[in-house]
Amino acid sequence: MCRWLAYTGNPIQLETVLFGAQHSLIDQSxxxxxxxxxxxxxxxxxxxxxxxxDIPFRYRCLHPAWSDRNLREAARAVKAPLFVAHIRAATDTPAQETNCHPFRYGRWLFVHNGLIRDYPKVRRDLMLAIDPDLFASVEGSTDSEVMFFLALTFGLESAPVQALERMVALVEETGRRHGVEHPLNMTVCATDGEQIVAVRYSSEGASRSLFHSTSIRQLCELYPENPRIKAAGDDAFMVLSEPLVDLQGAWEEIPESTVIVARGPAIEHYSFKPVPA
Structure with missing residues (x-):
């Protein structure tokens, strides 16, 4: 499917996690x-x-991440306190720039790993449920972007967790109406630059992998000679599809049907349950 990560903490160069880690996102590609x-x-x-x-910056490309020389230059040049990154394995929709994550609307960015099953069957119904005022901003043809704009329709900008729960409920109800047994499998991340909201959920209870970092302060004590850990700061936090390095105690798997909300040093975990709008 896909792999993604989200980081918040002290400003660091993007190459630290995109290229520098043992099992970096580029290695995962x-x-x-x-x-x-x-x-x-x-x-x-x-x-x-x-x-x-401010409106976030984006760099998207339809080519493989491992062969893009400009990505390496950009990752070396850009230093940011919050960023997301995504590598894509296409399912029902073509490889094109407008289908590459992250998707953006205003200050919000969105990435997804997984799929809406039998998407061609349900695509029309789901797209018609998007707020008409938002519809013109849909650029590509992926299920992921439709999920994002449905979440925006249900109030992502004011109540992100509830909006994602309503979005999932609609996708599942629509899929089952079309005879799809397990309509949705997802790990998603939505951020507005101040918070990271990440969800692991699937209709069948067998979601794609998702992890979060444990205490960076504790890791600094365990690995005092690692400059990358020290540079991130005590309150740094990551959510990601796969661990970047094999450090004991560095990562914790996020349970099924769970949402994590990270606002600076405050990290909250909640049960995630679809709620019809």
Whole structure:
């Protein structure tokens, strides 16, 4: 499917996690250990915030991440306190730039790993449920972007967790109406530059992998000679599809049907349950 990560903490160079880590996101684009597909070469994207109140920056490309020389230059040049990155393995929709994550609307960025099953059957119904005022901003043809704009329709900008629960409920109800037994499998991340909201959920209870970092302060004590851990700061936090390095105690798997909300040093976990709008 896909692999993604989200980071918040002290400003760091994007290359630290995209290229520098032992099992970096670029390494995962060729050698994913936990994904449904080993190779994720159908495009990539990064999104980052200079100022949380500004519209975030994006760089997206339909080429494989491992072969893009400009990505390496950009990752070396950009230093940010919050960013997301995504490598894509396409399912029912083509490899094109407008289908590359992250998707953006205003200050919000969105990435997804997984799929809406039998998407061609349900696509029309789901797209018609998008707020008409938002519809013109849909650029591509992926199920992921439709999920994002449905969440925006249900109030992502004011109540992100509830909006995602309503979005999932609609996708599942629509899929089952069309005879799809398990309509949705997802790990998603939505951020507005001030908070990271990440969800692991699937209709069948067998979601794609998702982890979060444990205490960076504790890791600094365990690995005092690691400069990358020290540079991130005590309150740094990451959510990601696969661990970047094999450090004991560095990562914790996120349980099924769970949402994590990270606002600076405050990390909250909640049960995630679809709620019809």
């Amino acid at each position: 060729l050698h994913s250990r936990l994904g449904q597909t080993t190779t994720n070469g159908d495009g990539f994207g990064i999104g980052w915030y200079g100022n949380p109140t």
